[in-house]
Amino acid sequence: MLIKSLKIVSFRNFKSAMLDFAEGINIFYGKNGDGKSNLLEAIFVLLLGRSPRGANDAVMVKENAGIYRLEGQVEIDGHPHIIAVAYQIGGRKRITIDKTSAKISDLFEKNTAVSALPADIEILDGPPAKRREFINIYLAQASQRYLANLSDYYKVLAQKNAHLKSANEQETPYDELLVKHGVFVMRERKNFLGAIGVIAAEHYRKISAGQELTIAYSPSVHIGDEQIDQTHIEKNFREKLFRYREREKILKTALVGPHRDEVNFEIGGFAARTHGSRGELRTAAISLKLAVFEYLKQVRKVAPILLLDELFGELDTNRRDKLIESFGEFGQLFLTTASDVPENLSKKGRHYRIEKGIVNAE
Ligand SMILES: Nc1ncnc2c1ncn2[C@@H]1O[C@H](COP(=O)(O)OP(=O)(O)O)[C@@H](O)[C@H]1O
Ligand SMILES: [Mg+2]
Structure with a gap:
């Protein structure tokens, strides 16, 4: 299970963004309030059609926008698919998988993701x-x-x-x-x-x-x-x-x-x-x-996509390493941080800098 790219329109504080992800570790850096958690939320919504923190769709639509849309290339069992989730205020959520209309239960059947959030x-x-x-x-x-x-x-x-x-x-x-x-x-x-x-x-x-x-x-x-x-x-x-x-x-x-x-x-x-x-x-x-x-x-029988939000904030280096180890073999990992991440992760990961809703891959 792998998410290869994500296109965001009017989601939370993102006006629009296009991201390509690494198969292994993806690290989102940025200051408080710049949009790191929102980006993890967008990934979760794309995969499972709902917010990992239980937010309703209307609050995820960018202020003054009226509609959000997420589209991603996802690899499931080695096969590529295009998933899109869109929601219009006052309307219904629309999900498509490979351009065919789908239900939330289809997303739950195809995808799997675990988030750890504050x-x-x-x-x-x-x-x-x-x-x-x-x-x-x-x-x-x-x-x-x-x-x-x-x-x-x-x-x-x-x-x-x-x-x-x-x-x-x-x-x-x-x-x-x-x-x-x-x-x-x-x-x-x-x-x-x-x-x-x-x-x-x-x-x-x-x-x-x-x-x-x-x-x-x-x-x-x-x-x-x-x-x-x-x-x-x-x-x-x-x-x-x-x-x-x-x-x-x-x-x-x-x-x-x-x-x-x-x-x-x-x-x-x-x-x-x-x-x-x-x-x-x-x-x-x-x-x-x-x-x-x-x-x-x-x-x-597949590692869920793992989303870790500010997991390391309160831990010393030793405990950070231990914590990551305890997840065992993970597949694709997304993590956010306002400070820095353990060196071994940092070296292996792809880095993104997020600034006021704008994402730049480094
Ligand atoms: N629907 C929305 N429209 C516009 N901005 C939003 C919306 N929802 C949240 N935000 C903004 O997103 C910012 C928080 O982003 P967040 O991802 O939590 O930051 P962090 O990088 O600290 O994790 C806040 O400034 C908040 O006002
Ligand atoms: Mg955050």
């Missing part, structure tokens, strides 16, 4: 929606069926919410479909978090010299601890829906299901969200992304 600590200390968004972006890269069920689930959920708001006294007819797709979503989330939890804990232990990071899935519906039994979860789901029926009618919103899932992170036995120090949260966030990178590499 904003990642919100996965640990932000609202629950941040944790669900994290799961969705990465689990959907590992499982097409997850993405399909998730999107069906959200469609039904929107219908149910509309029904609850319409003050229609009839029982909502949507619960059976919520159960069907919701159970699938929760089972996959459980497996995913179990798998990455083990790897993340290992990395955390190494980086922090022995401290424990634990990740515990706390689904909206009780799904049991050991083997996951489908009928049992369905039963729990229906029962909880029944118990919440009156409350849902009063509040006019759906209260039961994976859209209410939570994930509990603990560091050294304390809830990360309430007790984690900034350093601990940063280390945990990085461990999480290392885990996701390894997991996706294994499942997809």
Whole structure:
């Protein structure tokens, strides 16, 4: 998996830019606010159709522009493709692969990318929606069926919410479909978090010299601890829906299901969200992304494109080298820095200087 070039029009602070990338390491230098993170975001949006920090499309359109467009040459399984993602304010996002109209799910099927950003600590200390968004972006890269069920689930959920708001006294007819797709979503989330939890804990232990990071899935519906039994979860789901029926009618919103899932992170036995120090949260966030990178590499049988934003800012040289090593064999790497990067990376990488939304390859 490789991105060879990127053409940007009216994205964030970039008016227009044309970039050719190296197959290995690409390093973006520039001062604060010049557009380094925006450039990583553009790459992520091209590959997966959405912002790695959960920004909506309208805010990514350049001020006063009305539309953004990204086009890139991408190599997938050794075959070249041209991907384009465009969004017009007030309109819909349009994706094409080789000039043929495509869906976000097509991008998730073809491409894989992992970003590590300063904003990642919100996965640990932000609202629950941040944790669900994290799961969705990465689990959907590992499982097409997850993405399909998730999107069906959200469609039904929107219908149910509309029904609850319409003050229609009839029982909502949507619960059976919520159960069907919701159970699938929760089972996959459980497996995913179990798998990455083990790897993340290992990395955390190494980086922090022995401290424990634990990740515990706390689904909206009780799904049991050991083997996951489908009928049992369905039963729990229906029962909880029944118990919440009156409350849902009063509040006019759906209260039961994976859209209410939570994930509990603990560091050294304390809830990360309430007790984690900034350093601990940063280390945990990085461990999480290392885990996701390894997991996706294994499942997809190809190294995801790796995007590292200001990863080295707070680390000394020794720790920088160690951190890069812990990603193991990576494929294509993009990294940003306002200062400098480890020498061995710098020597191997292609360098770009970014100044107020203008990119120059060096
Ligand atoms: N939609 C937008 N239109 C124009 N400028 C934007 C838009 N979104 C963000 N910016 C600008 O981009 C700059 C931040 O760029 P960023 O990539 O975060 O910088 P850095 O190089 O520090 O990572 C800010 O000056 C911000 O005002
Ligand atoms: Mg930045």
